[in-house]
Amino acid sequence: xxxxxxxxxxxxxxxxxxxxxxxxxxxxxxxxxxxxxxxxxxxxxxxxxxxxxxxxxxxxxxxxxxxxxxxxxxxxxxxxxxxxxxxxxxxxxxxxxxxxxxxxxxxxxxxxxxxxxxxxxxxxxxxxxxxxxxxxxxxxxxxxxxxxxxxxxxxxxxxxxxxxxxxxxxxxxxxxxxxxxxxxxxxxxxxxxxxxxxxxxxxxxxxxxxxxxxxxxxxxxxxxxxxxxxxxxxxxxxxxxxxxxxxxxxxxxxxxxxxxxxxxxxxxxxxxxxxxxxxxxxxxxxxxxxxxxxxxxxxxxxxxxxxxxxxxxxxxxxxxxxxxxxxxxx
Numbered sequence: 001x002x003x004x005x006x007x008x009x010x011x012x013x014x015x016x017x018x019x020x021x022x023x024x025x026x027x028x029x030x031x032x033x034x035x036x037x038x039x040x041x042x043x044x045x046x047x048x049x050x051x052x053x054x055x056x057x058x059x060x061x062x063x064x065x066x067x068x069x070x071x072x073x074x075x076x077x078x079x080x081x082x083x084x085x086x087x088x089x090x091x092x093x094x095x096x097x098x099x100x101x102x103x104x105x106x107x108x109x110x111x112x113x114x115x116x117x118x119x120x121x122x123x124x125x126x127x128x129x130x131x132x133x134x135x136x137x138x139x140x141x142x143x144x145x146x147x148x149x150x151x152x153x154x155x156x157x158x159x160x161x162x163x164x165x166x167x168x169x170x171x172x173x174x175x176x177x178x179x180x181x182x183x184x185x186x187x188x189x190x191x192x193x194x195x196x197x198x199x200x201x202x203x204x205x206x207x208x209x210x211x212x213x214x215x216x217x218x219x220x221x222x223x224x225x226x227x228x229x230x231x232x233x234x235x236x237x238x239x240x241x242x243x244x245x246x247x248x249x250x251x252x253x254x255x256x257x258x259x260x261x262x263x264x265x266x267x268x269x270x271x272x273x274x275x276x277x278x279x280x281x282x283x284x285x286x287x288x289x290x291x292x293x294x295x296x297x298x299x300x301x302x303x304x305x306x307x308x309x310x311x312x313x314x315x316x317x318x319x320x321x322x323x324x325x326x327x328x329x330x
Contacts, residue, residue, distance in 0.1 A: 004127035005177030006328065007134070008069065008168040009298035010062025012055055013285060016047035018144075020158070027154045034158045039261020043161030043286030045144040051085030052140035053094035055164035055291075060099060060136060062298070067134070067168040071099045074168070075132035077106040078122055080115030080139045080290040082319070083146065084108065087198075095138065112193075113257050113318020114183075115139055115290035116165070117326050120314070121181035123169040124326075133171050139290035140164035146195060148217035156220045159260070161286030165294025176309070176329045180243045182236055185322045189228065192221040193319040225321075229259060230266040232323040237271065237315050240325040251277060252310035255300060257317060258282040258292040267315075279305065289318065306330050 019042040020031035034040055046055075056079070064070060079092035092106030111118040116139035123135040143160040147153065169178075196215045198205040210216055233256060241247060248271050256264055261282050268278045279296050288295060293314050300306050310330040317323040 001128050002130060002171035002173060003175070003177035004124040004169050005172050006167045007170040008063040008065070008067025009166070009294065009301050010059045010066065011163065011165040011295040011298040012058040012062070013044040013163040013295070014046045014050070014055065016045045017042050018045045018161070023158055026149055027157065028151045029154050029158060037262070038159055039282050040158065040286050041283045044163055046142055046162050050142060051091065051094070052081045052083055052142050052164060053085050053091045053098060055142065055162065056091070056095050056138045056140040056166060057098050059140070059164040059166040060095065060138065063136070063166040063168050067170065069134060069168060071101045073134050074101055074104060074136045076104055076126060076135045077101070078119040078135060078137045079106065079108045080111065080119040080137070081108065081141055082110055082112040082115065082289055083141050083143055091140070111290070111322050112320060113259065113289050113292070114316040114320070114322040114324045116293045117181065117314055117316045117324035118183055120169065120178065120326050121183060121324070124178045124181060127169060127171045130171070135169045136166060137169055138164065138166045139294045141289045141291050143218070143289060146218050148214055153214070153217060155222055156218055159287045160218065161288050163285060163288040163291040163295055165291045165298055167294055167297065179327045179329055180240050181324065181326045182239050182243070183324045184232070184236065185320050187320060189224065189321040190319070192224045192321070194219060226260065226263060228321055229263045229317040230270070232317050232321070233263070233267040233315055234270045236323050236325040237313055240313060240327040244327050246311065246327070248272065250311050251313055253277060253279060253300065253305055254313045254315065255279045255293055255296045256315045258285065258296060259287055259317065
């Protein structure tokens with residue numbers, strides 16, 4: 001059996017910068033309030049009609065270039081997003097048509113903030129079994145169009161943003177790559193962070209009452225998300241390390257989902273990680289859900305924060321609730 005390793009990384013964020021000062025003009029908030037509660041100073045919003053598949057094109061091109069491959073070399077696309085271009089078909093199919101891929105499979109998964117790690121676990125298994133040689137894993141979101149940009153929705157609107165990250169997962173006979181992945185969910189919390197409508201439960205799926213009640217916009221119980229996240233992040237990180245007979249002291253870099261700076265700081269304190277052992281970029285990109293880990297990973301690679309043989313841990317927590325980790329020997 002081959003090992004699966006990340007042979008290329010890439011990311012892309014829209015040109016439009018939405019600062020906290022910009023939000024001050026739209027809702028009752030302040031730069032100080034937002035930074036204190038989230039750590040975010042600015043984020044990126046799409047500047048025209050764009051979907052996650054559009055954002056994923058330059059991210060994919062960068063990942064392919066770093067891997068020394070072309071679209072023709074990819075055997076499967078796994079596309080993680082909570083904000084697909086359309087209900088039907090999946091965004092992976094749209095991406096497959098935008099670049100010169102072969103008629104390969106395109107698999108969309110919707111696991112929100114944990115989507116990229118879930119997708120990575122799927123790619124790992126396909127590579128290990130020898131079915132595929134190179135798999136493109138994408139995390140991409142356009143969330144600005146589902147934000148409730150009002151005083152009522154300000155706690156959520158200032159957090160989420162748009163962006164895309166991509167990696168190429170390839171096979172190798174070397175002693176490196178993805179060592180283990182661990183996936184969890186607890187569905188009883190699904191209403192704590194959700195987008196209620198449009199929904200197949202309703203007939204019609206979208207009506208004026210739903211629009212008037214703003215149920216088509218993202219809703220979050222921030223307190224419950226925080227309480228569960230600071231518990232599940234350390235749990236799943238330690239679970240992954242234990243499976244590899246590793247300890248926290250063996251870790252070179254933890255890249256958590258960029259949910260909230262206070263959550264990242266709580267995880268850092270719980271695991272006693274130094275600043276150089278944990279990666280954070282939420283201050284400039286906000287919470288890009290399934291895109292946040294691949295964006296941060298691509299940035300860390302370009303900043304030489306990751307070197308050969310480094311132990312890198314990816315960890316996510318999000319809507320569902322879902323949480324997951326991946327331990328990688330670079």
